[in-house]
Amino acid sequence: MAWNPDQYHKFRAAREQPALDLQAMIPDLPYRRVADLGCGTGEQTLALAQRFPGAAVMGIDASAEMLAQAQAHTAAHLSFRQSDLRELDGTYDLLYSNAALQWLPDHPALLAGLWERLNPGGVLAVQVPANHDHVSHRLITETADEFTARVGRLHPFRAGAWGHTCPDARSLRRDSRRPGGKRAGSDQPGLPHRAKRS
Known part of the structure; x- marks a missing residue:
């Protein structure tokens, strides 16, 4: 599916608030490598780069159209890459994803794979819309x-x-629901989790 950045930006304000809320929950740690998974047009990736100036921050998205606009955001430690999120390589101190993972199948396997990409003590900060009752x-x-x-x-x-x-x-x-009729996910959507591996 091709994404239209102009159409995407028509609803920027409505989409931006959950992203800002999620970023506010990320603890201030000395991150060295950060990835924004499903970065779209890159506004949140730039915000991460500005908040964590000591980190190499990479925005990753499958859409060439979205990344074409993301390239307008520049900083010495900011980069963008076109890739399928399921093919993530390397390890990271912070994996951030706002409203992107719902487009991918097999969430248990996806999240397990992302968890494996976290360095010990790393943070997985994910927000997935849960609006099936809207x-x-x-x-x-x-x-x-x-x-x-x-x-x-x-x-x-x-x-x-x-x-x-x-x-x-x-x-x-x-x-989209767990057995018993409860929504999948935490009672606190988007709550970042730290990797507790040694």
């Missing part, structure tokens, strides 16, 4: 349910029709 998502689910009730399970995006699958809204909502 009115817009409920309306999508209700519409999908009405559609299914009228025409059955036939779906223009069924497996193989376009080379991929597109699950219905009800399964997306169900898959």
Whole structure:
């Protein structure tokens, strides 16, 4: 999927507050290597570089269109790289990701892989939107349910029709929850966690 940076920036203020909240929870430590996973157009990556001037800060994103705008942000210790987040290499003192990991599959394996990339005492600071109960998502689910009730399970995006699958809204909502109906994740979304490995 191609990202449109201009469309992305139309809602900058709404998206920026959770990122600022997450950054405020990051402890002040002497980080040497920092990665912003899913950096988009790089505003938060630049903020990390300004907050931690002793660190080499790298913004990583899969979208060439977003990174083209990110390149406008410059600092001596700031860089950007196009890459799939699941192919992260090297080790880091701080891994930061705001509203990006929800686009990737298999979160248990993804988080385990990120944890392995942390240096001992490193910080994993992640925020993933949990808005499945938002009115817009409920309306999508209700519409999908009405559609299914009228025409059955036939779906223009069924497996193989376009080379991929597109699950219905009800399964997306169900898959986003733990057994017992609780949302996946911490009771304090975005709370950074420190690696306690020696």
